[in-house]
């Protein structure tokens with residue numbers, strides 16, 4: 001049975017994941033064959049945080065499948081501004097629609113929404129935590145550009161601490177054999193330890209370096225990210241990190257001919273515009289694969305049209321999450337739930 005919600009791509013087995021990727025590739029070759037795959041289905045896009053690509057690729061995906069959309073991208077125009085809880089919004093919207101996509105600045109918000117929804121919930125980004133549909137996009141792109149998702153040396157550069165795209169990407173790419181990671185960041189913006197532990201446990205290797213130049217000759221993939229200004233505690237801390245990494249023509253000369261440069265976008269200043277003309281720059285093609293990836297995912301998740309009665313689990317541990325960015329700090333009715341990991345129980349919402 002396919003999953004009900006997509007909160008973390010690791011909910012899918014590798015076979016299920018490859019199945020969605022294959023479907024996305026088929027859709028990209030013949031998009032019009034799918035133009036009524038979601039006829040009569042309605043999707044809600046609940047975007048509590050700014051978004052261009054994710055929101056509009058979900059909307060275009062649903063419209064191209066023959067479905068319809070409702071939603072908001074500015075919660076201030078909804079009852080959220082009057083203090084409505086996430087639970088109440090989701091209870092109501094899941095009654096109206098067949099599938100919900102949600103983006104929220106708090107970690108674990110999509111999981112929280114899934115507890116109260118009668119229809120499938122897709123995580124379109126929960127704070128600095130995860131962004132599974134971006135990873136699906138990245139995998140579809142790699143499959144199309146490089147023809148494989150294993151035995152790759154993957155460089156990730158920029159704000160690896162706050163960037164949810166790179167967290168999701170690491171968690172999934174370390175499930176494929178033979179991948180290794182090169183993390184290019186300042187000390188302050190390094191990859192969180194819990195992600196590095198997941199990589200180590202998977203048997204994959206990672207190294208950490210401070211400059212793009214030293215990594216460049218070895219990479220199959222260079223995944224650039226912006227410094228996540230909105231996730232810093234102060235403007236001074238952000239200013240200290242701004243502009244440190246810029247991929248330009250000179251650095252591209254150090255890369256292999258088959259290098260694939262990706263970026264989830266938006267770009268701020270970390271890729272010079274001159275790089276756009278390099279045939280190894282795939283970040284705009286990547287955005288198109290994102291729409292096909294989301295079309296495939298929507299088809300899979302809406303194939304069962306029965307609504308379900310949400311059942312909120314009871315806590316099994318006496319546990320309180322102390323992550324200040326976790327949804328449980330703000331939506332106080334949420335039960336504090338845990339999941340088991342080899343290092344003991346962690347918060348089921350934000351993995352802290």
Ligand code: NCD
Nearest residue numbers: 053054125165226264265266
């Ligand atoms: C990313 C995001 O929102 O996490 N963008 C996206 O979804 N395409 C990356 C970012 O904002 O830096």
